[in-house]
Amino acid sequence: MSAPPRPRLEGHPPTPGPSIAGPARAASGGGAAKVVGRKAVPVAVRPDQQTGDGRYPIAWLTISAPRGATPSATSVCECGRNLFAAGHRKALALIADHTDHKTRCPLRTDQEGAAAV
Template sequence: MSTLDRPRLKSIPSAPTGPRSAKQGGPRPAVGASKGVAEGVPIAVRPDPHAATPPRPNGRFPVAWLRICAPRPAAPTATSRCLCGRDRSAVGHGKVLALIADHENHRDACPLRAPQEGRAAA
């Protein structure tokens, strides 16, 4: 079959006739220069939500959190979390009230908040 008998295919490009040098890229930004970001993309670095909270000026910092969500038509929900590893949740009026009381009791019994006595303190 000769080249004249074959149909010409659109997807096959013609081969280059000789060697060519590659195109050079544009100038690179200097160190610290703005790299340019898409519009609407925040460039500020946000704090890590999983990082420990820094102490306040008085030396205290949060250890336990109680989050309560009570939308009008739905049942209320609550979560109780502590840095000691305690993580509990409740759904419904009675269970949420019980979790609030349990969270208050944990505040007094938490090993991170309760002062240690004797040899364990040393």
């Protein structure tokens, strides 16, 4: 036996009558009621992280040192640098090299000393 065909959802007017959904209490039993259904629920929006001063990150250093496992580090820069090191000594050396790369990176060169045109 086959099921009856489902009606198309496009173009159907909203179903008249009261809404089935109603206010629900928070799981803890206290606090304000949450409105469920057709009403919008306000959401906390974080402010934009961009400060608008023109700065943005171009280099990232990721360090992973789980307890009892081999530490590792990754150094990535928009200039094309993408290095990985595993092991305690090699990770420490890469961290030092990443710090030094900040002064040598062609994308971070200081333009204040350039001659004015």
